[in-house]
Amino acid sequence: MSQVVATRSIHSSFLCPNPGSAQPRAENLLKPSTFSFDVFSPKKTSKAGFHRRSCQIVARKAALPPTEAVPVSPEDEIEEQLQHLRVIPQFGDTSAGMWSKPTVRRKTKIVCTIGPSTNTREMIWKLAEAGMNVARLNMSHGDHASHQKVIDLVKEYNAQSKDNVISIMLDTKGPEVRSGDLPQPITLTPGQEFTFTIQRGVGTPDCVSVNYDDFVNDVEYGDMLLVDGGMMSLMVKSKTADSVKCEVVDGGELKSRRHLNVRGKSATLPSITEKDWDDIKFGVDNQVDFYAVSFVKDAQVVHELKSYLKSCGADIHVIVKIESADSIPNLHSIITASDGAMVARGDLGAELPIEEVPLLQEEIINICRSMGKAVIVATNMLESMIVHPTPTRAEVSDIAIAVREGSDGIMLSGETAHGKFPLKAVKVMHTVALRTEATIPGGQMPPNLGQVFKNHMSEMFAYHATMMSNTLGTSTVVFTRSGFMAILLSHYRPSGTIFAFTDNKRTQQRLPLYQGVCPIVMEFSDDAEETFAKALGLLQKQGMVKEGEEVAIVQSGRQPIWRSQSTHNIQVWQV
Numbered sequence: 001m002s003q004v005v006a007t008r009s010i011h012s013s014f015l016c017p018n019p020g021s022a023q024p025r026a027e028n029l030l031k032p033s034t035f036s037f038d039v040f041s042p043k044k045t046s047k048a049g050f051h052r053r054s055c056q057i058v059a060r061k062a063a064l065p066p067t068e069a070v071p072v073s074p075e076d077e078i079e080e081q082l083q084h085l086r087v088i089p090q091f092g093d094t095s096a097g098m099w100s101k102p103t104v105r106r107k108t109k110i111v112c113t114i115g116p117s118t119n120t121r122e123m124i125w126k127l128a129e130a131g132m133n134v135a136r137l138n139m140s141h142g143d144h145a146s147h148q149k150v151i152d153l154v155k156e157y158n159a160q161s162k163d164n165v166i167s168i169m170l171d172t173k174g175p176e177v178r179s180g181d182l183p184q185p186i187t188l189t190p191g192q193e194f195t196f197t198i199q200r201g202v203g204t205p206d207c208v209s210v211n212y213d214d215f216v217n218d219v220e221y222g223d224m225l226l227v228d229g230g231m232m233s234l235m236v237k238s239k240t241a242d243s244v245k246c247e248v249v250d251g252g253e254l255k256s257r258r259h260l261n262v263r264g265k266s267a268t269l270p271s272i273t274e275k276d277w278d279d280i281k282f283g284v285d286n287q288v289d290f291y292a293v294s295f296v297k298d299a300q301v302v303h304e305l306k307s308y309l310k311s312c313g314a315d316i317h318v319i320v321k322i323e324s325a326d327s328i329p330n331l332h333s334i335i336t337a338s339d340g341a342m343v344a345r346g347d348l349g350a351e352l353p354i355e356e357v358p359l360l361q362e363e364i365i366n367i368c369r370s371m372g373k374a375v376i377v378a379t380n381m382l383e384s385m386i387v388h389p390t391p392t393r394a395e396v397s398d399i400a401i402a403v404r405e406g407s408d409g410i411m412l413s414g415e416t417a418h419g420k421f422p423l424k425a426v427k428v429m430h431t432v433a434l435r436t437e438a439t440i441p442g443g444q445m446p447p448n449l450g451q452v453f454k455n456h457m458s459e460m461f462a463y464h465a466t467m468m469s470n471t472l473g474t475s476t477v478v479f480t481r482s483g484f485m486a487i488l489l490s491h492y493r494p495s496g497t498i499f500a501f502t503d504n505k506r507t508q509q510r511l512p513l514y515q516g517v518c519p520i521v522m523e524f525s526d527d528a529e530e531t532f533a534k535a536l537g538l539l540q541k542q543g544m545v546k547e548g549e550e551v552a553i554v555q556s557g558r559q560p561i562w563r564s565q566s567t568h569n570i571q572v573w574q575v
Ligand SMILES: Nc1ncnc2c1ncn2[C@@H]1O[C@H](COP(=O)(O)OP(=O)(O)OP(=O)(O)O)[C@@H](O)[C@H]1O
Pocket: 113, 114, 115, 116, 138, 140, 141, 142, 146, 259, 346, 413, 414, 415, 417, 418
C-alpha cells in the first residue's frame, strides 16, 4: 500500500473538489507558522483489531521542529469510494445496508411541527423512522398538557432508539396580532367596508375584535392589512380611538382567530410576551433542546433570554425567527447573538413584499453559514400536501433550493401538524433533499472561513479533516463533549457523514439539527484508542460503516478529551 508524503504544504497535497476562490484564502487564513504536522504512516493494529493505517496528522503548539508532512495517497479504492458517494438515490429506495437509515444518510435535517395529525405515540415513531430530526411544538396552539404529552413521547422514542435521536424545539407564540372569535365565518367581498376594533368580544358580519390594544396606534391611513399572510387584504381608510375602518381589497372567508399583519410594519409589542415567558419556563422544566423565538426585532431580546437561561442553568439553544420587518436592518447583530436562525417565510412574506422572501432567504442562509450558525427554512415547503398525496413541482423545487443554498434544516408546518399525509410529506422531503445533496460538490467553504471562531486551531483541524475526508471519500468521526467540534465540522460541510460521539446526552439531543451530523451517545473510557475502537465497533454493528472502510477520526475542539491541552490530531482508521 503506497503512501506518498508531501513535506512542503499541507494544503497542496489535498485534492480540493471545489478549487474556487475560497481555497487560496483558506490557505492563508489557516496556515499557522507556529504549528507542525507529523504523519505516521506504518500500518498499526489497534487493541480492538482496527487498522490505523493511512496517516495521523498531529499538531502540537510549537513543540516540534517546523517540518510539515502530509500524505497524498489517493489509493486505488478512492475512486470506488467516491463513486459510492455519488450514488444517486431513487424515490422509494429501500435498500438495506450501510446507508439505509434516512436519518444517517441525508445531511439536510427535517423539522416536523407536531399537531393533531401526529401527536400520538404511533405517529411520532413513524415520523422518526421516516426521517424527522427535530420535533417542533408551536406554542400558538395547544396547551401545556398537550405539549407535555408530545415531549414525553419524543423522549420515550429517544430512550429506546439505539441509533436515532430527535431534538425538541419549542416555538414561542410571540406578539402575534390576531382577529377575535366569530360565531361563524364571514365572507368578505372586494370593495366592502370592514372594521377591526380593540373592544373585546365583537364578532359581527362587518366588525371583529383584535387582540392587541395598540393596533389603532400602529396603523395609519393607506396601510395594507393582511389576513393569514395575504390570503385576504384590506386597506386602512380611517380610524377612531378604538377602531380601524378598512376597505376589502382581496376578499375571502374570515374565520376565528386569524393572523393579522400590516405590510411593511412590525407590531410595537415586545418579542417575548408574558405568555412566552411562561412557555419558556415550561421548556426549561422539560429540558427542550431549542427555542425558536418569534418576531425577534433586535439582539437585545436574545441577550435577555440567554441571560435568563444562564440564571436557571438551562442548556437550551436559541434560534431566532426572522419574520418581522423590523428585524431586517438588525440581521447581523440578531444572528450573532443567537445559535441559529429560522427563515419564517409566512410572516416575513406578510410584513415585507413577497418578492423579497427568496432574496432574504438566501441572505439569511449566507449570514448564518458565514457565522457558523444553524439555519432553517420554514413554511409552505409542501403546503399542497396538507390535502394532496403528492407535491407540486414548485414545492419540490423550493426544497431543492433550500438544500442547495446550504440550509441545515427544512421545516414542515401544517403538513405534519394537521395535514392528511404527514408521513408522505416527510418521505418526499427526505427524497428530494437526498437527491439534491447528491449533486452538491463537497468542500464548499463559507465565505469568511477562518474568521468565525476564535479557537483557530479547532477551525484549522475542522478544515483539514474536511479536506482529508473529502479526498479519501470517508466519513468523519469526532469525539465531543459540548458539541462544538461537531458543529464546527458541519459548518465545513464535508461530503461524508459526521459521526459525533459524545458522552453527554444533552449534547447528543442538540446535534440532530446540524447538517450532516449523526450524533451518538457513548461512554468514553480513559484510553483514547480504546474509545475510538469502541466507536468504530458500534458504527459497524449498526451498519453505518462496513468492514474495510476508512474513517477520519478528529480530536480537537475547545476542551481536550484525551490529548494534552496543546495537541490536536486527525487519524485515518480502517474498520
Ligand atoms: N399543537 C397544536 N395543536 C393543535 N393544532 C395545531 C398545533 N400545532 C399546529 N396546529 C395546527 O396546524 C396549523 C399549522 O401549524 P403552524 O405551526 O404552521 O401554525 P401557524 O404558523 O401558527 O399557523 P396559523 O397562523 O394558522 O396559526 C396551525 O394553524 C394549527 O391549525
